[in-house]
């Protein structure tokens with residue numbers, strides 16, 4: 001009975017990405033998240049991060065652990081001060097498959113009672129006056145309106161603070177992501193087990209130097225375009241309406257209507273392993289929806305765009321035309337993350353999806369837009385699972401019917 005209950009969830013475990021840290025209890029090394037320990041003979045199930053319910057009474061659960069503080073009082077043992085706060089997963093350990101652990105647990109708990117809970121990393125950030133929020137539901141921060149709680153959201157407003165967030169996350173082995181407008185990401189409904197560093201209005205300066213504009217990474221593309229228009233500077237008209245930030249847009253070399261943002265980039269200030277460096281456009285190795293910023297060690301701080309003098313009225317008119325075109329073609333009245341798939345060589349993903357008869361296809365609350373097949377819209381309280389199931393369905397159908405592999409443009413966290 002118990003071994004049956006272990007079988008299928010184990011498969012689910014292995015399919016999940018290992019976030020790069022592990023739980024360790026003295027004397028009982030537990031394998032990194034997403035894997036099963038066999039060398040110690042300790043078998044365990046890494047439960048869904050959604051698993052906030054106590055396990056059913058029929059399960060001989062010895063130990064049910066989730067280490068992040070907000071829920072620890074709901075879960076037996078997790079309240080025990082012996083567990084470090086450097087991991088965020090639930091572990092269900094079954095008594096029968098782990099008699100040795102069961103026997104040693106009281107000793108382990110006693111040993112660890114003397115250990116200090118490691119809140120230090122959060123305190124260190126607080127001491128630097130970095131704005132922090134705990135257990136933030138991410139859905140309202142995303143263009144998809146999907147996403148469960150992130151353990152920590154940090155809103156640094158200086159380069160030193162940004163550096164401190166990244167350094168601490170690395171030192172404490174906490175997963176982290178730098179996000180802008182979160183318009184190109186799908187955040188798991190179960191939440192993000194680490195720190196989201198948000199660069200938004202806290203990081204959104206814009207200044208003019210002749211025909212150049214210097215923009216901070218968190219500035220929205222809309223504000224950048226508005227700034228250019230007001231300064232009578234041309235070059236950004238076709239990018240008007242792109243929903244992201246300068247950082248996110250350069251990260252994936254965003255483009256629309258035949259223009260890519262990188263085309264007008266002159267240089268960029270980038271944090272590389274804690275050190276701020278200046279990169280020229282060529283050094284950033286821009287490609288279709290890719291750049292050097294795809295490497296997580298490179299975080300854009302600010303960018304300088306070289307524009308050309310133009311007529312303010314004409315620039316404004318072209319921006320309005322671009323926006324009207326977008327509104328006519330794209331389902332902007334529903335939450336989405338824009339194009340879900342990159343254009344495969346020689347094809348348009350949207351056209352292939354359309355040809356395969358997938359417009360309107362719905363799984364749960366997620367639907368292939370009837371207006372533009374390249375978009376998945378959050379039609380009705382979609383979960384991240386609805387979206388990923390629909391993505392998989394589209395990829396399979398398109399491959400079966402056309403032999404073309406569709407690669408995701410959106411990033412899943």
Ligand SMILES: NC(=O)C1=CN([C@@H]2O[C@H](COP(=O)(O)OP(=O)(O)OC[C@H]3O[C@@H](n4cnc5c(N)ncnc54)[C@H](OP(=O)(O)O)[C@@H]3O)[C@@H](O)[C@H]2O)C=CC1
Pocket residue numbers: 177178179180181182183184185199217218221241242243244245246247248249250251252253254255256293294295296298299300301337338339411
């Ligand atoms: N053309 C269109 O109509 C649409 C286009 N998009 C595109 O997606 C872009 C996403 O922008 P945005 O919403 O702000 O991005 P997101 O917040 O969605 O982040 C997307 C990725 O960009 C990276 N990123 C964000 N900020 C930085 C930074 N300062 N330095 C380095 N990497 C960064 C992150 O990488 P990591 O995880 O490694 O930290 C993240 O994975 C838009 O600007 C647009 O280009 C989206 C929707 C529609």
Ligand SMILES: C=C(O[C@H]1[C@H](O)[C@@H](CO)O[C@H](OP(=O)(O)OP(=O)(O)OC[C@H]2O[C@@H](n3ccc(=O)[nH]c3=O)[C@H](O)[C@@H]2O)[C@@H]1NC(C)=O)C(=O)O
Pocket residue numbers: 255256257258329337338339340341342343348349350351352354371372373374409
């Ligand atoms: C929305 C995004 O960017 C968009 C950008 O707004 C638009 C406009 O320039 O061009 C790209 O979309 P796209 O590849 O779907 O381009 P579109 O011009 O809209 O459509 C391409 C082709 O597919 C056809 N098409 C489109 C939608 C549809 O339902 N059916 C269909 O057959 C169109 O007729 C056209 O012949 C960008 N996407 C990618 C992955 O390159 C984004 O990156 O998130």
